[in-house]
Amino acid sequence: MSPPSGVKVVVIGAGLAGLSAASTLVKAGFQHIQILEAMGRPGGRVHTTRPFGQDIIELGANWIHGQEGNPLFLLAQEQDLLLKENSSAKTMCLPGSITSKDYFFEESGRQLTMDEVEKVCTLFSKLTSKAFDSELQPKHSTQSLGGYLDEEFSQSPLALSVAGQRLFEWCKRSECTDEASSSLYEVSAVQLGHYVALEGGFFNSLGPGGYQALADTLLDSVPPGALLCDRPVDSIHWALDEEIHTHPVSVQCQGGQSFKADHVIVSVPLGFLKVKAAAMFEPALPTSKTSAIRNLGFGIVDKIYLRFENRFWPDDCAGIQLLWDAGPEDEKVYKQSQSDNGAWRDTWYKKICGFDTVARHPNVLCGWITGREAEHMESLDEKIVGEVCVRLLRSFTGWSVPEPAQVLMSKWGSEPFVRGSYTYPPPGVDAVREHTALAAPLPQPCDARYSQAKPLQVLFAGEATHINFYTTTHGAYMTGIREAQRLINLYADRINVKVKM
The missing domain is CATH 3.50.50.60 (FAD/NAD(P)-binding domain)
Structure with missing residues (x-):
């Protein structure tokens, strides 16, 4: 009735x-x-949106999170809205799911081997999985996710190497994109166990x-x-x-x-x-x-799209990831930085994990940034943001990087109704x-x-x-x-x- x-x-x-x-x-x-x-x-x-031609750019939601039991995936399937062909491009590098097509660079310009990268990212993935699977020990029940990860990583031989420490910090910055946080010290470790990840992974x-x-x-x-x-x-x-x-x-x-x-x-x-x-x-x-x-x-995740007239990165490169020289950041250091009169604004760009290729756009890269640094970036002119990104790409890779033809940023923090x-x-x-x-x-x-x-x-x-x-x-x-x-x-x-x- x-x-x-x-x-x-x-x-x-x-x-x-x-x-x-x-x-x-x-x-x-x-x-x-x-x-x-x-x-x-x-x-x-x-x-x-379609700012670069007929093909889409997602300024907001990007993935279908899993397939099994996902009603949106089923709806897309029923309505014939899924991608017909596979694409080698990606829109974000997730810790623990990196591929051989990801290029990791230190500030010195040294490119890390995939063996170095995979060891740390695999460990990071195992540690975060314990949190999401509610397998944490009682001593972690009141800890932040960042505090728990720091403690566990410090017990690994991988923490003894400088490269290992830098990779671990990259993983933490990348995980902030999943959590929409300024830092993993703002996220509960034990409460993540209530989140349910559907089978099938992240699919664009x-x-x-x-x-x-x-x-x-x-x-x-x-x-x-x-x-x-x-x-x-x-x-x-x-x-x-x-x-x-x-x-x-x-x-x-x-x-x-x-x-x-x-x-x-x-x-x-x-x-x-x-x-x-x-x-x-x-x-x-x-x-x-x-x-x-x-x-x-409720945190901020923003994207920075850079469109170039011509592709300058290798054909087998799906992501350019940035590892900073700064040593591991612990919870105490992070909390002190919150009351440092905004000195972090001068280095807001260090929150950018890297730049990934974008499906259907062979000449476009996408950078990701979160939290208070993302909020600060939103206050800057797109031209300035583009110049900073190009400077990062040049200094880390040593490649000849041209000026972008277009720069497009999301601004979810300053959107008044979001x-x-x-x-x-x-x-x-x-x-x-x-x-x-x-x-x-x-x-x-x-x-x-x-x-x-x-x-x-x-x-x-x-x-x-x-x-x-x-x-x-x-x-x-x-x-x-x-x-x-x-x-x-x-x-x-x-x-x-x-x-x-």
């Missing part, structure tokens, strides 16, 4: 979470769905439409006019007196436009909630939610409790003030609300379906009650 025809649902945010929620509700028979997107385009942290296997094709597939399921872009939401008033108001929720947008609803699904990024949540909800969010918003980490990239669990935080609290709908059953109010007035979706699949696109997608299913079940139960009566 279909839900009552007068039920109005407003979805805030047109990322994968919001679009999957709207699509699921429409397919279930909900007739009044309105999607409000603050930016001028749908997709959220999916941002597929989407076809010519990129990630946007997946978002468009979901958008095709909703009626024309259901999506309104350039509609930033100022406030959400819920638990309105139903004797006075036809609907218990009112959404106010910048510019004065308002929308009445029975239910609102909030699918905005955690970074946005960190900045706006305190003033956005009336009544205010319960303490459990404000604590979750405050306690969960404020970062994705979620991570900081040390000392009960991530399961916080993800669960963030996902809980309002009004909460335990709150006696709203015991007579309509249930499920404000629901929450997005990767930060998933216990096991935070950081991922499939996590975001699944949470949208989860919240839509709450509403489907609500009205199915009510219909069943009426039928029995």
Whole structure:
């Protein structure tokens, strides 16, 4: 049976979470769905562009994280959106998954042998796997991921060599890209065990439409006019007196436009909630939610694309990785650097792990940078960033590196409606409790003030609300379906009650 025809649902945010929620509700028979997107385009942290010609560049989401049990992979497969041919290019070098096509250089210009690289990267992969597989010893339960890795690596013979130390620091910087953190000292070691990695690895296997094709597939399921872009939401008033108001929720947008609803699904990024949540909800969010918003980490991952007129790197090179001379950084040194009056800004570029080749773009390299250094980079002119990157490539490799024809940077930290990239669990935080609290709908059953109010007035979706699949696109997608299913079940139960009566 279909839900009552007068039920109005407003979805805030047109990322994968919001679009999957709207699509699921429409397919279930909900007739009044309105999607409000603050930016001028749908997709959220999916941002597929074509700045260098017909082929895509992903400024946002890049991979399908695993295949087995991944609903986004299955959707892409069903819709024929996967890449038809294999590509030798890659868009990031992951610790433990490096190939013989990765060139590792020290500051002196020495290129490391693959034997040197593989030994350290393999050890790093084994150590991080223990954290993700919940195999850490009790003594590591309160440690940061960086602290745990430092302690374990120091016991290895590989730590005795300078090259080994430099490679290990490269692995840590690269892992920051996975965690969206300034440092692994900001990430809990033991809490990573709640993350579930789906079988199949990281795949940049989407076809010519990129990630946007997946978002468009979901958008095709909703009626024309259901999506309104350039509609930033100022406030959400819920638990309105139903004797006075036809609907218990009112959404106010910048510019004065308002929308009445029975239910609102909030699918905005955690970074946005960190900045706006305190003033956005009336009544205010319960303490459990404000604590979750405050306690969960939300970091920045940015990309730097360099397009050259001609390829200058060898044909068998898929990545140019940079190893700095500076010795190992421990947790104490990192924390001191946080209060050094910003001296790290002068060396922000040292956070760039390297430059990788890009699928379908033979003359393009992509650099990755995270955390506070990424935030600082966003304040710089693209020309300056390009000059710094070229200087790094020249000094490390000794090759003749031309000036780039184009430089393109993502700026997720300064995007006002996102404020970062994705979620991570900081040390000392009960991530399961916080993800669960963030996902809980309002009004909460335990709150006696709203015991007579309509249930499920404000629901929450997005990767930060998933216990096991935070950081991922499939996590975001699944949470949208989860919240839509709450509403489907609500009205199915009510219909069943009426039928029995």
